Every structure is written in structure tokens, then in C-alpha cells.
Amino acid sequence: MTRIRKNIQRMAAYVPGEQPRRGGIAGLIKLNTNENPYQPSPKVLETLRAAIDGRLRLYPDPAASVLRIKLGKIHGFEPDQIVIGNGCDDILNLCVRAFCGECEKLAYFWPSYSLYPVLANIQGATHVELPLDGDFQIKAYPSLLAKLDGVKLVFITQPNAPSGVWLQRVEIQRVIEETDGVVVIDEAYVDFASDNCLDFVREYDNVIVARSFSKSFSFAGMRVGWAVGPRELIAALGKVKDSYNVSRLSQVGAEATLEDWCYFQDNVKRICATRERVTAALAKLGFFVYPSQTNFVFARPPAPLTPTGVSGLTAKRWADELRARKILVRWWDADRIRDFARVSIGTDEEMDKLLDTTSVILSLPRKRSGRAKNLGRSGRDPSTSSG
Amino acid sequence: MTRIRKNIQRMAAYVPGEQPRRGGIAGLIKLNTNENPYQPSPKVLETLRAAIDGRLRLYPDPAASVLRIKLGKIHGFEPDQIVIGNGCDDILNLCVRAFCGECEKLAYFWPSYSLYPVLANIQGATHVELPLDGDFQIKAYPSLLAKLDGVKLVFITQPNAPSGVWLQRVEIQRVIEETDGVVVIDEAYVDFASDNCLDFVREYDNVIVARSFSKSFSFAGMRVGWAVGPRELIAALGKVKDSYNVSRLSQVGAEATLEDWCYFQDNVKRICATRERVTAALAKLGFFVYPSQTNFVFARPPAPLTPTGVSGLTAKRWADELRARKILVRWWDADRIRDFARVSIGTDEEMDKLLDTTSVILSLPRKRSGRAKNLGRSGRDPSTSSG
Numbered sequence: 001m002t003r004i005r006k007n008i009q010r011m012a013a014y015v016p017g018e019q020p021r022r023g024g025i026a027g028l029i030k031l032n033t034n035e036n037p038y039q040p041s042p043k044v045l046e047t048l049r050a051a052i053d054g055r056l057r058l059y060p061d062p063a064a065s066v067l068r069i070k071l072g073k074i075h076g077f078e079p080d081q082i083v084i085g086n087g088c089d090d091i092l093n094l095c096v097r098a099f100c101g102e103c104e105k106l107a108y109f110w111p112s113y114s115l116y117p118v119l120a121n122i123q124g125a126t127h128v129e130l131p132l133d134g135d136f137q138i139k140a141y142p143s144l145l146a147k148l149d150g151v152k153l154v155f156i157t158q159p160n161a162p163s164g165v166w167l168q169r170v171e172i173q174r175v176i177e178e179t180d181g182v183v184v185i186d187e188a189y190v191d192f193a194s195d196n197c198l199d200f201v202r203e204y205d206n207v208i209v210a211r212s213f214s215k216s217f218s219f220a221g222m223r224v225g226w227a228v229g230p231r232e233l234i235a236a237l238g239k240v241k242d243s244y245n246v247s248r249l250s251q252v253g254a255e256a257t258l259e260d261w262c263y264f265q266d267n268v269k270r271i272c273a274t275r276e277r278v279t280a281a282l283a284k285l286g287f288f289v290y291p292s293q294t295n296f297v298f299a300r301p302p303a304p305l306t307p308t309g310v311s312g313l314t315a316k317r318w319a320d321e322l323r324a325r326k327i328l329v330r331w332w333d334a335d336r337i338r339d340f341a342r343v344s345i346g347t348d349e350e351m352d353k354l355l356d357t358t359s360v361i362l363s364l365p366r367k368r369s370g371r372a373k374n375l376g377r378s379g380r381d382p383s384t385s386s387g
Numbered sequence: 388m389t390r391i392r393k394n395i396q397r398m399a400a401y402v403p404g405e406q407p408r409r410g411g412i413a414g415l416i417k418l419n420t421n422e423n424p425y426q427p428s429p430k431v432l433e434t435l436r437a438a439i440d441g442r443l444r445l446y447p448d449p450a451a452s453v454l455r456i457k458l459g460k461i462h463g464f465e466p467d468q469i470v471i472g473n474g475c476d477d478i479l480n481l482c483v484r485a486f487c488g489e490c491e492k493l494a495y496f497w498p499s500y501s502l503y504p505v506l507a508n509i510q511g512a513t514h515v516e517l518p519l520d521g522d523f524q525i526k527a528y529p530s531l532l533a534k535l536d537g538v539k540l541v542f543i544t545q546p547n548a549p550s551g552v553w554l555q556r557v558e559i560q561r562v563i564e565e566t567d568g569v570v571v572i573d574e575a576y577v578d579f580a581s582d583n584c585l586d587f588v589r590e591y592d593n594v595i596v597a598r599s600f601s602k603s604f605s606f607a608g609m610r611v612g613w614a615v616g617p618r619e620l621i622a623a624l625g626k627v628k629d630s631y632n633v634s635r636l637s638q639v640g641a642e643a644t645l646e647d648w649c650y651f652q653d654n655v656k657r658i659c660a661t662r663e664r665v666t667a668a669l670a671k672l673g674f675f676v677y678p679s680q681t682n683f684v685f686a687r688p689p690a691p692l693t694p695t696g697v698s699g700l701t702a703k704r705w706a707d708e709l710r711a712r713k714i715l716v717r718w719w720d721a722d723r724i725r726d727f728a729r730v731s732i733g734t735d736e737e738m739d740k741l742l743d744t745t746s747v748i749l750s751l752p753r754k755r756s757g758r759a760k761n762l763g764r765s766g767r768d769p770s771t772s773s774g
Contacts, residue, residue: 243401
């Protein structure tokens with residue numbers, strides 16, 4: 001007899017990118033989970049240090065009032081249109097729980113953030129997978145819009161992950177207008193884009209925008225995300241959220257971050273500049289790279305697997321060979337994306353190392369293999385092991 | 388048209404105890420949310436300060452491996468029997484999601500922690516309220532055990548809150564044995580008790596014990612809780628939990644806490660000694676106080692409301708009058724507990740102030756009122772307002 005819900009038994013857990021032990025690995029270049037390569041501002045670190053005292057014995061502000069007021073002022077919303085999460089993933093989870101019950105329809109575009117189907121599984125919701133087109137864009141054809149019938153919740157990642165592309169606003173609007181349910185625009189990476197969708201929150205009564213402090217604000221370790229939307233929907237998220245979901249230090253640090261806006265914007269600009277340079281350099285090496293509006297690039301190595309089974313550099317081998325040389329990038333064994341690897345944008349120095357190492361990998365002798373995905377597991381080439 | 392799930396629309400949010408603004412209120416004595424009056428150890432604070440550096444840009448360890456290993460060693464369990472939560476409330480929520488689906492039965496004893504029915508509401512689960520007897524003890528009569536039929540999840544608070552009493556182990560065992568579902572023993576306050584129920588985890592395959600760092604370890608502001616149970620059940624909680632639910636600093640701080648065990652045990656001893664003294668002193672003032680095995684006391688003022696509507700000191704008035712004198716305690720307007728207020732154990736100095744102030748309140752002229760619960764809202768006595 002099992003005591004676990006059937007949907008939980010059946011489902012596979014979300015698999016986060018590899019996180020090395022806290023001490024770290026000497027010389028490792030970590031480009032696999034889209035962290036910001038630049039540290040939080042000195043002022044943020046100083047403010048955090050100053051907040052470490054006996055008050056940690058006290059519960060945090062359940063409403064994160066100060067942070068909500070600050071965010072509201074910056075983005076032009078009232079505090080009661082904003083809710084703070086223990087990371088943006090907490091926000092996504094709250095949305096599922098507030099808007100989509102067991103066996104109700106939860107829709108998400110695919111390929112996109114692999115957490116959405118996991119959240120649907122945990123809730124026991126019915127999956128509605130909306131395929132992106134060949135360019136990983138939304139194309140709101142009637143056949144796609146028909147799938148929105150009866151959907152309670154739609155997740156749209158803008159810019160999308162793992163492709164990094166900016167989705168056409170007009171297509172998103174059609175989805176919003178054709179959906180009776182709630183549309184959550186997950187803007188975790190939007191600070192690296194040249195546009196955003198906050199105006200849809202003002203224009204429509206079924207749109208929530210979710211944001212993160214993890215990427216542009218270098219705060220992944222401290223877990224702060226937020227959402228803005230219509231008061232009624234935000235109040236529902238507030239009912240579902242754990243009262244004390246965001247720690248005292250996380251709140252203090254996030255507030256200090258907003259006080260040091262220019263520091264972080266400068267980092268964002270540097271990361272975007274590095275991204276453009278890396279995109280061009282990879283293209284020069286023969287890679288196909290989607291135009292990215294995020295802090296990562298989604299790249300397909302040159303000369304992919306041929307029908308005769310002779311492998312060029314597969315994305316998996318690229319990732320494995322990089323890993324063997326202490327550079328972590330992210331690869332998924334999933335339809336439509338397994339020919340690509342996702343590379344977070346690090347410092348210029350780190351990205352030079354990535355590019356140089358990639359050149360070396362490209363010049364390695366090519367191997368013959370029945371199935372490309374077995375490369376690196378064959379044992380014939382110790383450099384591709386996961387050690 | 389509403390886009391919010393019906394169960395969420397209908398439900399009232401959990402109401403946490405009042406949390407003053409971060410700056411605090413000068414001279415306030417906060418005895419309303421069972422925080423530890425003593426600060427985290429100097430070593431913990433020092434360790435936290437040392438951990439504030441550029442690594443905050445990186446995600447935390449999703450598995451909180453170091454913390455799980457340490458907890459396992461201390462309590463005699465393997466790391467894969469342990470899961471870490473963003474506070475103990477996160478653990479309780481994960482249990483609901485892993486073990487009890489929408490419209491399935493969730494049972495909890497009453498009066499007890501008021502979060503349980505809220506978590507059931509959020510999930511859309513069916514409530515099974517199991518009444519405690521007149522002494523706030525479990526009495527596993529056949530009529531009570533019959534209610535456990537088909538229940539997927541039972542919450543037991545040990546020692547119970549808000550009564551503070553230690554529940555008879557033999558009665559808990561009967562509940563465990565009569566339940567096909569999972570029994571979660573919520574031991575948030577157990578470090579202030581002279582016994583615990585960890586042995587039930589070893590003895591039964593359907594028992595999970597949940598614990599908190601918030602109370603005995605003075606870490607409420609940093610949100611760390613944990614659970615121990617059978618591997619299969621803990622693995623299910625791991626599937627449901629957010630990958631990055633516990634921040635880097637929360638993990639580091641919790642680990643440092645375990646390294647400084649004696650400091651915290653000394654505080655626990657002081658709190659228990661203060662608790663015994665306060666219990667005796669309140670009894671001397673004519674209060675009825677349940678024997679507490681926690682860091683709070685549940686006390687009923689002398690001379691409660693009479694049938695003629697002449698009020699003695701009601702619990703509400705006691706709480707209101709204390710509040711007007713900058714002492715916060717917790718009072719609920721709920722059946723079976725509205726004649727009591729719950730008072731967290733503070734420092735000896737704080738509790739002397741509570742006792743002295745209570746003496747003053749007892750000597751105030753009594754008022755006549757149609758309904759005791761309107762006291763303090765009448766506007767006739769500005770000292771009872773919530774200002």
C-alpha cells in the first residue's frame with residue numbers, strides 16, 4: 001500500500017541544474033543555471049551584514065511591506081498589486097494553487113521552463129502543452145487558440161527559456177484575449193531584454209507578471225521573487241502563500257538591492273554586451289545561436305548527427321567535453337532541444353575560456369557511434385566522464 | 388467571473404500573530420508568536436556574517452545536504468530520511484500536497500494549530516476535525532477512531548498548541564495504528580518538553596515528525612524547519628518541495644546552530660524555568676494555566692464572563708489591556724479557546740513586567756457589557772484600542 005498521492009508517485013521530480021558543493025570546485029566555470037557572474041553590490045552585502053543581529057530570532061514581516069512599497073514605486077503599481085515569493089518559483093507555484101485545481105487545465109508553451117509541467121503534476125492538473133513554432137515563437141493559430149478553451153492558467157516565459165528569444169507581443173496578446181483563465185507572464189529574465197510586458201497588467205484583468213531577484217540582481221542564493229497583477233488575483237496568491245515565506249535577510253537584501261539600482265543595471269549592460277560578443281563568436285565557430293534577450297544563449301554545435309550515424313559535435317558531447325574541462329553548461333535530453341546546449345553568460349574572462357575550450361573541442365577527432373546520446377558514456381574516452 | 392479557485396475564494400487566510408514593523412516599537416514586549424527571547428548564539432551570528440559574500444549570487448544547495456547529514460547524526464537517522472523546509476510550515480504544506488489530494492480527507496485535532504484547516508482549504512481537501520477532550524487531550528474513543536476511516540493525513544501537534552500540554556503517547560499510538568494514512572507529528576515546540584515522539588518514526592511506517600528551528604534555536608527570522616520519516620514518504624516530500632526552498636544563509640545558519648548545541652540548550656532550560664515560575668505566579672493571581680511543555684502558557688483569567696453579562700476579566704480584555712501597555716499576547720475569537728490567552732515565555736524581566744501589569748489590570752474597575760467580545764471596540768476606553 002502506498003500513502004503517496006498517485007500524481008506524486010508517477011511524476012518525476014524537477015531536476016535543477018547541477019549545484020557544486022558549497023565550497024565550490026577550484027577553477028570551475030559555472031554557466032549552467034543562469035546565475036549572474038557579478039556579485040551583489042557592496043552596499044547590499046554591507047546592509048546584510050548590519051542586519052545580522054539578535055532580531056533573527058523574530059519572524060519576518062509576513063507581508064514584506066517595505067519591499068512591496070519600493071517595487072510599487074519603481075514600477076508604478078500599488079503595494080496591494082504586488083506579492084513577494086521565496087524566489088520566482090514560489091510565485092509560479094502559488095499561481096497554480098490559487099487558479100488551477102486538480103484535474104483542471106494548466107497550459108504552458110513548449111519548449112520552455114521545465115518546471116511548469118512539474119508544478120502541474122504536483123497539483124494533479126491536466127496538462128495542455130502549447131507548441132512553439134520552429135523558431136520557438138508563439139504562433140496563435142486557431143488550432144493553438146482552440147487548446148485554450150477551459151484553461152484556468154497559462155504560463156508564458158518572456159523572454160522564453162531555454163531558447164532566450166523574445167516572444168512577439170502581439171501573439172501573447174492574442175493568447176491573453178482568448179483565455180478566460182489567468183495568464184502568468186514569467187519575466188525572470190526580462191531585465192536582459194529591451195522590452196517587458198508590465199503594460200499588459202494595466203491593460204488586462206487576467207494578467208500577472210512574475211519577476212525574480214535571482215538573475216539581474218545577483219540574489220539567487222537568497223530566494224526573492226515577486227508578482228504584480230490585479231488586486232483580486234494578488235490577494236488570492238496572498239491567501240495561498242506561507243505567511244513567513246521570505247526570510248528577514250532576504251527582505252532586507254532585496255530592499256537594499258533596489259536602493260542600488262545603477263550598480264545592477266551596469267552589470268546587466270555588461271552581461272548583454274558579453275552575450276552579443278559570445279553569440280557572434282559562437283556563430284563564427286559554426287554554431288547556430290538563437291538571438292537572446294536573456295543572460296544565456298541557446299546554441300547548436302556545427303555538423304550535428306548525420307543519418308549514417310557519424311557524429312559531428314553533438315550538443316551532449318559539447319556539454320560533456322566542457323564539463324570534463326571544468327566548464328558547466330546545461331543540456332537536456334528532451335525533444336526539440338537535445339541538439340542545443342544552454343550557456344549562461346559569465347564574465348568576459350569566463351566566456352573567453354568557454355570559446356577557447358569550444359575551439360579545442362571542435363578540433364578533437366570525431367568518433368563513430370551507433371547512437372549519439374551514448375557518446376561520453378562509452379568509457380572509451382575518460383575525458384567525458386562525469387568525475 | 389472570477390478566475391480564482393472556489394476553495395480559495397471561500398477560505399479565510401491564515402492570520403499570523405501581529406508582527407511589528409522591522410524597526411520595532413520602543414519598549415514593546417512581544418509575547419504573541421512564541422519567538423525565543425534569547426538571540427542566536429554569537430557563533431551563529433559570526434558564521435552568518437562570514438557567509439555574506441559574492442556567493443549569494445549562486446543558488447543554494449537544493450538538497451541542503453550538509454544540514455541533513457548533521458541532523459541525521461544528532462538524531463540517529465540517515466540523511467535520506469530527512470527533508471528541509473522553509474520553516475516548519477513549509478513542511479506541513481508539503482505533507483498536504485504529497486499525501487492528501489483535493490476532496491480527500493485531512494484530519495487534525497482541535498483546538499490546535501490554526502494553520503491546519505487553512506492548509507486543507509488551500510488544497511481543497513475535506514476537513515476531519517478531531518475534538519480534543521475537556522483537558523485538551525486526545526481520547527481515542529471508538530467514535531473518534533471511526534473518523535479516521537479513509538483519512539489520508541492526520542496532523543498531531545506534540546506538545547499541543549495553543550494549550551501547551553503534552554499529549555498522551557499511548558493515545559497518539561492508537562491514532563497511528565488506526566490510520567491507514569500518514570500521521571504527521573508536529574513537534575515545533577518539543578525541545579521545551581521532557582519527551583518526544585521520534586521513536587514512532589522508527590516504529591511505524593506511516594509517521595513523520597516535523598521540527599522547527601524557529602523556537603528553541605532562535606531562528607524564526609531565517610525560516611528553517613525539517614521532517615524525518617520513512618524514506619519513501621520523505622522522497623515524496625522532496626518531489627513536491629521547491630528545489631531552492633531554503634536560502635544559502637538559512638542553511639549556513641542552521642548548520643552553525645547545530646554546532647553550538649549547548650548554547651541553545653541552556654536557553655531552553657532558562658525558558659522552561661521561567662515558564663514554571665510564570666505558571667505558578669499566574670495561578671497565584673487566580674488564573675487557570677494548563678501545564679505547559681512548550682515555550683508558552685495558555686492561561687484563563689479569573690472570574691470569567693457570567694451569565695448575567697457582568698464581565699470579570701475576559702481573556703480578550705486581558706490581551707487588550709496588555710496591548711495598551713505595550714505587551715503583546717495572542718488571543719483568538721474561536722470556540723473553546725476564547726476564554727484563554729496564549730503568552731509566549733520571554734526573559735525573566737519581560738515576564739515580571741507581564742505579571743506586574745496583569746496585577747494592575749486585575750485591579751481595574753470592571754465594566755458592564757452586553758457582549759464581552761465587544762470590549763475594547765466600544766470606544767469608551769481608549770486604552771484598549773489597537774493604536
